[in-house]
Structure formats: C-alpha cells, structure tokens
Amino acid sequence: MKRTFPILAAVTALLLVFGTYQALVVAPTERTMGDVQRIFYYHVPSAWTAFCLFFVNLVASVIYLIRRNTSADALAVSAAETGVVFCTVVLVTGPLWARPVWGIWWTWDMRLTSTLVLWLIYVSYLLLRRFSDSAQTPVLAAVLAIFGALDVPLVYFSIWFFRTQHPQPVMGGGGSLDPRMLRVFLLNLAVFTLYGALLCWGRYRIEVMRRQVEETRALEALLDDGQAGSSPARSSR
C-alpha cells in the first residue's frame, strides 16, 4: 500500500500530461467552434468523474448506516469533497465554453443543470457535516446523502421534460464525433477517472490518519485523567 500511492500518482501525472497534450495539440480542431471546443476534453470527463465519486459517496453512506464502521464514513466524506471539486470544474468550464460559442454564459441543458443541482446537494452535505457537532454527524450526513441520491433521477426527469418543452443549445455537441476526437476523449475520460480516484484515495488516507490521531489523543487523555492527581510535569507524547 505504501508504495502503490506514489507510483500511481506518478503514473497519473504522466497520463494527465499526455492527455493534455493530446487534447490541446493532437486532436483536430472542431469545424464550427474552433479551439474553444477543446474544453470538451475536460468538461465532460470532469462531470463523469464527479458523478462516479458521488456514487461512491452514496455506497459508502449506505454501508456506514448498515455497518457503522468509521472507514466507510471516511470514504464518504472524501468522495464528497473530491466530487465537489470536479463538479466545480464542470460548472466553471461550462460558461467558459458557452460564452464564446453561443454568446450566452449559461445554458440550462441536461448536463449543466443536473451538475448544478448535484453540486448544490453536495455542498449542502458538506455544510451539514461542518455544522453538525453531534457525535452522530456521520449518521445525519449519510441520511442526507441517501435523500440526495433519491433526488437525482427526479432531477433528471424534470430537466429532461422541461428541455423537450423549451429547447436550448446542447453542450458537447449533438452530432457524432470524429474518431480521432473520440480517441482523445476516451483517453481523457479514463485519465480523469483515475485522477479522481487517486485524489479521493489520498483524501481518504489523510482522513483515516486524522481520525487515528484523534482517537489516540482521546485515549491518552483518558489514561492521564484516570490517575488521581496527575502531575503537571507529565510529558505529552
């Protein structure tokens, strides 16, 4: 485990560089949108990675509610935080793309709108975690994650139907993709997923270590106070 992380990090970094090179240099320029279209290689993979991470959060939350093991909760919060980061990338690259191409900052298309709602749900999840000082924060947060997950299909349906009534420009292009572009896209999709998994794993390890430190401190305080009249000169470990 100790070696895997740095090795994986190095591999991911290399792949990211390669993927960026492919996206910015090698991939052919889009006919109508020009070079701005290259944001597509970041915009969509980020969205995909965010959705994957939120799914991981859901699974971890359910596992926590059933098993009550702290590692599941640590994974839940790591996945949520990492997911929000990737989600933010989607929400920022969206307007950056839409503005030069369609002259508008925002379009209420399926992907962007559902990403926004997911982002809101998970930011509220993180706020709940921060402002809940109950020892049962993991339970409350897991419950909220389940509610959020139940909401997602409803969000999709409502946006989908709304779109059929009020059509808007679709980001990412509706037509088929040039095979060279498809290759670069799939490459970046895989690399971003790997990148997201790596970040989540890193955050998870930090979270687990943080909790271990807290537990150790609590245990020390317990042992110290257990002695009657603990001396003030007692050294802290």
Place this chain on the structure above:
Amino acid sequence: MTGSSNPAAIAVRGLVKQFGRFAALRGVDAEFSVGKFYVVLGDNGAGKTTLLRSLAGLAQPNRGEISILGQTPRQAASLIGYMAHPSLLYDEFSGLENLRYFAQLYGIASDEPCARAIRSVGLDPALARPVGQYSQGMRQRMSLARAILHDPGILFLDEPFSNVDVQSTRGMATLLRGMCDSGKTIFLVTHQATVLEGIADEFVWMRSGLIVARTATLTPPQENA
C-alpha cells in the same frame, strides 16, 4: 452489587460514550438491584447525566451493553420513567392536559391514571392553570407525575431538585422513598445529596467517566494517593 438475592434490575457492561474527543463514559461496569434507591454523585463532567441518559435509552453508547430487566432500554420503554431538570412538559397546557397527552404515548386513553398520578405527587388534577405559571417546585412535581403515570418499575431522575426550594425537595424525596418502598427501582443523579441521607439505599460515586465507589452512607470514598 452482584451476589445479592435480588435480581439485577439494571446491568451495564463496558459502557463507553464519546462526544468527539471527550469520553464521557470510559467503560462502566455495574449492576443495580430491583427495588432499591440509588443516588449517583460526582463532579461536573463525571459522566452522571450521560450514564443516566444511556440507561433511559436517550443516548446511544459507542461500546458496551445495557440490560434493563433483561431487555435493551428501547425495548423496556414502557417500564421506564424519566425525569430531568427541564420539565418535559408543555407550558401552555394544564397539568392534566399534559399528562393526558403523554398517557397516549403509553397507550393509556383514560384520565384516571393521570389524575391518580397527579394526586400522588400532592397536586390537584382539576387545576386549570398552565404549567408555565407553576412555581419550580410544583413544576418538578408535575414532571414526576408525568414520569410515573404509566406505573413504571424503574425511575431515572436527572437533577430533579435543581432550583427547587428545600421544603419541596424534602417532600419529593419522601415521595420517592415511598415509591421505592412499594417496589420501584429509583436511580437519581443530583448535586444536593444531603437531603437524601437516610433515604437512599446506596450512593454511587462517579469520576472521569467511571464508577469509583459505592457506599451505603454519604461519606466520600477514600482518595487513593
């Protein structure tokens, strides 16, 4: 403690309760017998309230087991009565209206047990005044009536005498002794233990989340050097 002829009313094994970094209970092991009057003493932060709330089923322990007459606290809910420093009553209702509602939670639909409980604590069921206008002594007595209206076998009381005048306190203590004599098990947390000298059967001393001693009289346990 164990070995008495009375079966255990309450048994606790390895009870641990942590609030973040603070451990309120650090592995409490104890047994308490049926029909006795226990008083729990200790400084602030000793874990008295946490222990009481865990026994009553209001707090979930992180580790350990609690057995109330052989069941978990939630399963034994109808056998448990609970009272605390707040009144657990609605200020806008009269005493009887309050008890009428709480009786429903125990499946009691008639007024008679409510009126009986109110009378047994020395108050008048017909009093229409809202509880919010009671004196503290009256309010605590009405809260006690609420706690016993379903005739529970075990009573948990958390600082019931706070801000109550001395006379009412003595009255309530005598009342509780009477209930204990008729078979109830009483488990009471308080700072004002002197009024319970001669009334309680056993004093349980807590410090830093553990039970450090149990004495029959109100003399503090010897400090270990």
Place this chain on the structure above:
Amino acid sequence: MSLLSPVTRATLLKDIRLEWRSKDALNSMLFFSLLVVVIFSFSFDPNAEESRQIAPGLIWVAFLFSTVVALNQTWARELRNHALDAYRVSPASPNSLFLAKTLGNFLFVTVLEALMAPLFVVFYNLRSIGPVWQLLLIGVLGTFALVVNGTFFAALSLRTRMREIMLPVILFPVSIPAIQAMVEATHIVLTGEGTARFWIVLLLTYDVVFTTASLALFGLILNAE
C-alpha cells in the same frame, strides 16, 4: 383520521391545540406571509404582462419562504422544555411523531397559502384558463412535497449549529425538481397551454418517494445524540 395511529392522532391534536392556545406563531406567520406578497408585488410590477407570466414562480417562491419560516417553529416547541425527550423515552414509535408533525405542518402551511393565494390573484389580476381543480391538486401535492422533506430536514438540523439557516440550506437543493414541477404545472394550468399531467405525476412520485424515505430513516435521526 382513523387511518392514523392513536399516537399520531393524539400528537397532531396536541400540536393544533397548542398552536391555537398561544397563537403566537400563527399570527406572526400570517402577517409575514402577507408581507411577502406585498414585497413581491412591489418588486415585480403586477401591471406588466410579463409579471402575470411569471406569477406561478412568484407564488411558489413566496410559499417556499413562508414554509421554511413555519417549519423552523415546529420543533422549537418540543425543544423548549425538552418535551421531545419525554416522547423518545416512551414506547411510542418515531414514525407516528413524524407523521403527526408533517400533517400538522401541512395544515399550518395550507392556512398560510389560503391567505396568500387570493392576495396574489387580486394583486396580479390572475385568471385561470385551465381547470381550477387541477390548481388545487397541484397545490396539495406541491405543498406536501415541501412539507414532508421540510419536516424531516428540520428534525435533522436540530442537531446542528445555526439551525435556522441549515434547514433551507439542505432543503432547497433536494426540492429543486419538485419546485420546478409545481411552477411548470401551475403555469400550464393558468395559461391553458397543454397538459400538466407529466408534472403532476412527477410531483406525486416525488411525494411518494420522499415520504417513504422519511418514514424509513426518521427513527435514525430522531435518536441521534
């Protein structure tokens, strides 16, 4: 009423009676709702044709604001004297409490809407081209959608700091599909353009899904301590 358990019925009646007794929350909420309508009318010129187009959105946002303020009140009464502890320690099921609170909130918010809706109709000269019974159906389903999650999240945010702001923070994102459905459906019925069937079905689905989820998970969060 006979569909509800005795505990749910008793709790609902208790809440209605308490609210009627004090009338504090009711009066201030009614006045707040009136203020919201007036402020909106000043901000979105009722005479402009466009305002009538966006009236459904305005109305539901106004309802949403009133709902959030009302929801914060509901649990406050249970916390004041820790009456919630008395419920939790009893054998009564958490779901009965949740149902009672949700129904009580639903009634309360409906009263507020009954005041606000006519005012909107008057200030914005609203006329419905589609059938009015559909508006009532949308009103019921939409209000329930806000209230069921609102009641649940209000209970959830009891354990948080900044409770009053936490409720809308976690309620609004999850409510987005329901709000979209309410507004679209209302707009379709008011303008008579097409059928609101899809949105009504979506609202109904939303209500069923989240009522089930709330009933399944309420016990967990009620006893979180």
